Amino acid sequence: MKRRSFVKGSLISGAAAAVAPTIAMAQPDKPPYVEHYDLRVYTFKDERQQKITEDFFRDVYVPMIKKQIYEPVGVFTELNPVGQTKLYVLVPYNTYVNYEVLNFRLETDKEYWANGAAFLNAPASDPAFERMDTSLLRAFMHMRMKQLPPREQRIFELRQYKSATEAAGKKKIEMFNDKGEIDIFKRLGFNPVFFGETIFGNDRPNLTYMVTFKDMEDKAAHWKAFVDDPEWKKISAVPEYADALLVSKITSTMLVPTSYSGI
Template structure:
């Protein structure tokens, strides 16, 4: 999604949310399990430090506090651990339910304080934009891990991994490995401290699944992945012919991230 699409997209989802009263989202039944969380992932690309500062100022001073106030959710804000050139900014917004995603856009569109405080970012002129590009996707949590799990707030780095599949059937089969065959349990047992697992329901490079795991540092990351590859349960799962990566995964993307000082994750 390119810059300026945020406002247009928000207006569309705002109109959809207006069908039901906004106050309905505050009803207790929307905040009680069993529910399946959704995750919005935004990736901002910049051409210089000024753009990055404008965007980070907006998220630190306006967006993150507003989300805490509106839907009581922590927002993850990350930069690349070892960027090539100007870093990208990764923003992860959790929602208890899809309804919260719809309603938040409507509420922000009608919040004058939000538009006033965020004017430098939201109303940046075309000749001096706040970012070059924004890519966005919405994910639905896996059935076997319906809610995010926040890692300890100590020294940590994050790995954001995406598995792209060539077909819808292959993508569903790969998710089956996580949900039904114990792959998520292996991650937890080996101490990866996964934050979320999500199936992308709209966004780029579909079909794909995306997940985030946590490490102390790069040496810790290497040790954990070695333990995963050597794990007897993983060897048993991956040895099943129908679960071969060559059949189910066409591309794997790994991005190492570090949290900003104002990140809620």
């Protein structure tokens, strides 16, 4: 009887030892932690659609996120829209697990669905928006967490660098992470909010980041300082980091925060 117990215990211990490494590897977001960002862009055909969507984010979604995961939600309109403005929404998550947990909670929250019905249950014949593009981004290791800019008059620039290949995209990220490009942004006072690699979304591979200025004149002055910076010239002069090799398209969008934006 004792021998059977010993054999049984040995088998269980052996199995546990074999499974343990697998479990350890499966645990998400082991240190060092990096944030993830849900970036959404809503397109409208008229002011009515924009109002329904903004009412939802101001009165329902933003308060719910603060309550559920204690994160500020950035909500922005275009500085100089062509026609009806688009609405940009940035939702930070301190770990990827929180992204999954939050979506599960919202799906099962009756109060959320009731309060947000005008947006969430808008009829197909009269939708709350024409299109929603969404991307999930993973923060760069050299800036693993967002940095909130001062609460003052400010405009934001959302920039995206698209690459033709996965290898080129990784090489461009290397410039930010390992070669000091992020440090240049910080040193020159760009007040970067985040840098992220798009892991799900459109136009991959790409990287996306957000920087902050007082106004358009301030933006022009900062970018001139960046182009003239000796450290940037040194990095960009390396043949393997030439934009012609690494970047196929650059998109820049100027944004202003809404009155209820947390960023």
